[in-house]
Amino acid sequence: MSEPQKPREEQGPGAPRVGVDEWVATHEQRRQRAGGVWARLGEAWHRLPPWAQLAVVVVPAAFFPFTTESDYLIRVGINALLFALLALGLNIVVGYAGLLDLGYVAFWGFGAYAYAMLSSAKFDLHLPTVVSLPIVIAASALLGLLLGLPSRRLLGDYLAIVTLFFAQIFITFTTNGNRLNLPWRDTPVDLTGGPNGIPGVDAFDLFGWEATTTTSYFYISLVTFALVLSGLHFLNRSRTGRAWRALREDPLAAEAMTIPVNRLKLLAFMFGAATAGLTGSIFAAVQIGVFPQNFELPLLITLYAMVILGGAGSLPGVVIGAVTITVLLEILRSPDDARLILYAVILLGLVGWLRPWRSLAAVVAGTVVFGFAVHALASAVWPRGVERTAIGGEGALGWAIEHWVLLPTQPGTLANVGFVALVAAILALTQMPRTWRLVALVPTLYLAAFVWENKLVFQPSVTRLLLLGALLVALMNLRPQGLLGTARVEIV
Amino acid sequence: MEARRPLLELRGVSLAFGGLTVLNGLDLHVDEGEIVSVIGPNGAGKTTLFNVVTGIYRPDEGDILLDGESIVGLEPHRIAQKGVARTFQTLRLFLNMSVKENVMAAAYGGTKATVFESILRLPRARREEREVEALAEEKLSFFGQRLVGYRWDQPAYSLSYANRRRLEIARAMATQPRILLLDEPAAGMNPAETHEITELIGKLREDGGYTILVIEHDMHVVEGISDRVVALDHGEKIAEGSFDAVATDPRVVEAYLGRREATTK
Numbered sequence: 001m002s003e004p005q006k007p008r009e010e011q012g013p014g015a016p017r018v019g020v021d022e023w024v025a026t027h028e029q030r031r032q033r034a035g036g037v038w039a040r041l042g043e044a045w046h047r048l049p050p051w052a053q054l055a056v057v058v059v060p061a062a063f064f065p066f067t068t069e070s071d072y073l074i075r076v077g078i079n080a081l082l083f084a085l086l087a088l089g090l091n092i093v094v095g096y097a098g099l100l101d102l103g104y105v106a107f108w109g110f111g112a113y114a115y116a117m118l119s120s121a122k123f124d125l126h127l128p129t130v131v132s133l134p135i136v137i138a139a140s141a142l143l144g145l146l147l148g149l150p151s152r153r154l155l156g157d158y159l160a161i162v163t164l165f166f167a168q169i170f171i172t173f174t175t176n177g178n179r180l181n182l183p184w185r186d187t188p189v190d191l192t193g194g195p196n197g198i199p200g201v202d203a204f205d206l207f208g209w210e211a212t213t214t215t216s217y218f219y220i221s222l223v224t225f226a227l228v229l230s231g232l233h234f235l236n237r238s239r240t241g242r243a244w245r246a247l248r249e250d251p252l253a254a255e256a257m258t259i260p261v262n263r264l265k266l267l268a269f270m271f272g273a274a275t276a277g278l279t280g281s282i283f284a285a286v287q288i289g290v291f292p293q294n295f296e297l298p299l300l301i302t303l304y305a306m307v308i309l310g311g312a313g314s315l316p317g318v319v320i321g322a323v324t325i326t327v328l329l330e331i332l333r334s335p336d337d338a339r340l341i342l343y344a345v346i347l348l349g350l351v352g353w354l355r356p357w358r359s360l361a362a363v364v365a366g367t368v369v370f371g372f373a374v375h376a377l378a379s380a381v382w383p384r385g386v387e388r389t390a391i392g393g394e395g396a397l398g399w400a401i402e403h404w405v406l407l408p409t410q411p412g413t414l415a416n417v418g419f420v421a422l423v424a425a426i427l428a429l430t431q432m433p434r435t436w437r438l439v440a441l442v443p444t445l446y447l448a449a450f451v452w453e454n455k456l457v458f459q460p461s462v463t464r465l466l467l468l469g470a471l472l473v474a475l476m477n478l479r480p481q482g483l484l485g486t487a488r489v490e491i492v
Numbered sequence: 493m494e495a496r497r498p499l500l501e502l503r504g505v506s507l508a509f510g511g512l513t514v515l516n517g518l519d520l521h522v523d524e525g526e527i528v529s530v531i532g533p534n535g536a537g538k539t540t541l542f543n544v545v546t547g548i549y550r551p552d553e554g555d556i557l558l559d560g561e562s563i564v565g566l567e568p569h570r571i572a573q574k575g576v577a578r579t580f581q582t583l584r585l586f587l588n589m590s591v592k593e594n595v596m597a598a599a600y601g602g603t604k605a606t607v608f609e610s611i612l613r614l615p616r617a618r619r620e621e622r623e624v625e626a627l628a629e630e631k632l633s634f635f636g637q638r639l640v641g642y643r644w645d646q647p648a649y650s651l652s653y654a655n656r657r658r659l660e661i662a663r664a665m666a667t668q669p670r671i672l673l674l675d676e677p678a679a680g681m682n683p684a685e686t687h688e689i690t691e692l693i694g695k696l697r698e699d700g701g702y703t704i705l706v707i708e709h710d711m712h713v714v715e716g717i718s719d720r721v722v723a724l725d726h727g728e729k730i731a732e733g734s735f736d737a738v739a740t741d742p743r744v745v746e747a748y749l750g751r752r753e754a755t756t757k
Binding site for chain 1: 546548567568569572573577578580584585586587588589593596597598599600601602603605607610611612613617620621624641642647649663664666667
């Protein structure tokens, strides 16, 4: 009779046998030890007390204004902080309570407009910030409550449509709010300034101290951010946070476990709206004015991108998502940097996806050769197709592009056709068998470079959103839960 | 013998979904400290009975009294706060929360700290947080070593099926109920686990002091735990009494197996 085979011991005879309770208990540690530097960093992070975690984020940020003379860079910093605040607020509604609220930007806009009305020459109110800010926050929360009341019984998609409608109404209202006809008035009333918005918003006035410099707004944003972040951290670990997550998981079971689901949904709406309103006030003061186009749909999409990228439900995640995307969008404004990022991302993508190395080398070499061949052919038969110099093309990369990509003098129509062809080619790629895909990848990559150099590079505002979209599509495939999110598991 | 008063009482409760009558003039009572089993073939209205009692459905007719007080029309979380807790036939845990958090979430109704107290970590919020955590650990230790220690911090989805059933019971206990409604606690369990559940339900009454209304298909469990058995068919009560009396009742046999004439023809 043979001995039953013993499971392989991990380390020495003292270690627990595979599968027994003690072994299962330490499984997470073993997995983390196997995860390398990142996993160990994550572990160290989780061991820090909450105040130390906050300090790790806030203290380096506090030194940021000392490192630069550039007003522009500090403004980017303010933007990143404001977006982080907005993402934190959206995370309450979407990440914790699981309500798909597409009207969220309207609360931001409402906060900005409310502050602008209370503290500007518009109605000659000029309330000090310490008075107007609490009013704005309370009014935003109230508006959140009002939107939540009819919406709380709507689920999923239906809630999304109703809140999206609300966001659109807000834009329409602010754009046309300069000539409101009221029944008891003979002349139209100007409430929002219409398309011209409300200019000349007062600076923040905190007990007599006026925030006049960009740096002071950076610190105001940073302090607000730290306060909101720590508040949400504690709220998340309280009965309310647990109840929010419970209702996201299973509203019916939550209700049966003494949790007033409808009231908590309203509370989530109110907290999200109040955070957005507060952020809006700072935004209005930083921009010294508010305009309807500040609060349109692309912004909502960007915000969702931040929450999704970072991982809905994770506080550090949405902060990282917000900062990453703000900084990325700024970098992508310059064609040179954007080009570098594009080619780097394509190359990294190829390195990440293409296995074995032989295929990778073949595709890269093939693309390079293909490009030079096309370029040489075009020089011979169609000289006008290679005449133009690359936009912002300096240095080695610029030279390479001018000798590799077709740069026609009149790129218009050809580039548009190329763009459509590129989209079709990418769709076709996903449907092809593997060998054909490798072959088809070569002209597709070249087409991408062609479209980039002849079309997208002229339209940075559109291009950066396209790139952002591509980034998110790639991330959703690699890591659906976002950078720091936890994968949701369902048992059927 | 002392006269026990009904803790839960249903009087002529009827419910129809469109033209389909699910509960038809149902009278039922559960006395304080009693374990009552509800049996009946599939579609007899057993789970609907639970849904009506916990407020998910509102009965078309009739009244439901908890300790003499009507609970008809209250929202489900109010009914739960008044002391009616349940488990679900198809498990409905908060799968992506930790085991301990599942139980702590159910203590919502028993705590009072406002959001502002929680954000500012004021004394009441901190004290309640400690109490809720202790409560969760206590309820989880009810199942011996199965749900304690490292399992506290594991996500609920990582538990085995039997442990998920146990966690549902622990979660229901954390609402501090007076009456526990258990919907098929032994469904999908193997014989050893079924035996354990039988003992557990007895222990729930002895140690926990709960009154228990249980739906169960496993007749060994029903026989082992019940003070009284109620048989339902087509939303009507067809028999009530001791296990032996109900199990041999011709109407119950007919509901499960059909008429003798039909089988021998």
